[in-house]
Amino acid sequence: MSLIDAAREVRENAYAPYSHFKVGAAVRGRSGAIYAGCNVENVAYPEGTCAEAGAIAAMVAAGETEITEVAVIADSPAPVPPCGGCRQKLAEFGRHDVPVTLATTEGKTMETTVGDLLPGRFEVAHMDRT
Template sequence: MASLDTLFEAARAIQAKAYAPYSRFKVGAAIATPSGQLFIGCNVENAAYPVGSCAEAGAISAMIAAGESRIAEIVVMGEGEHLVTPCGGCRQRIREFATPDTPIHIAGPEGIRKRFTLDELLPFSFGPDNLTDR
């Protein structure tokens, strides 16, 4: 699996390519899968809000397009001094492909700021397993 340093550098590199002309708030995400694959995504804004796409959604789409379906670890990198955690929609997207103990690292330009598990960011979540209990 990719190291945390590799994930951080991948998130930083893709963050620089984000298309954020309206908010000017660039976000990058890097996902490692259990097989060792690395997938990246950046936010892409659109003048017709909310048509844009989050960095995490882009990385997950790339992962799925490559035939992978499990997130082992993710780094989300934002700008500014505050933690940039995944939005509610992206927390749910991550939930679809991760386990409750999947590490989610929140980064800024200086490095990793905080580590959460998916369960900490999305407690008592609804996921695919809820649909099999019917």
């Protein structure tokens, strides 16, 4: 199964009773395994979970900590990029050159990288006081 197919499949399981905007995401770990996640809304909006965060959590739960590829899909007129928080989450586990495919359910795609999604990202080196 391709990464975008995994994201497309898991998108169907999204819990989006408020926005009705289902999102699916899939990440590939260093091992080659695919981890998928979907958005899970909550009536208290800030308490929901993004699809990208769910995919990353599944990867970490499986014992991996390095993303080598990302795919995100939604039913929208144009490919939807990850929110700011998810960009930082992707940057935590993916190098600058990790490819990211953003797609619509109608087949439009946009290719980018983790680094292009989050230039000037906050890194552990920013906390180094030595």
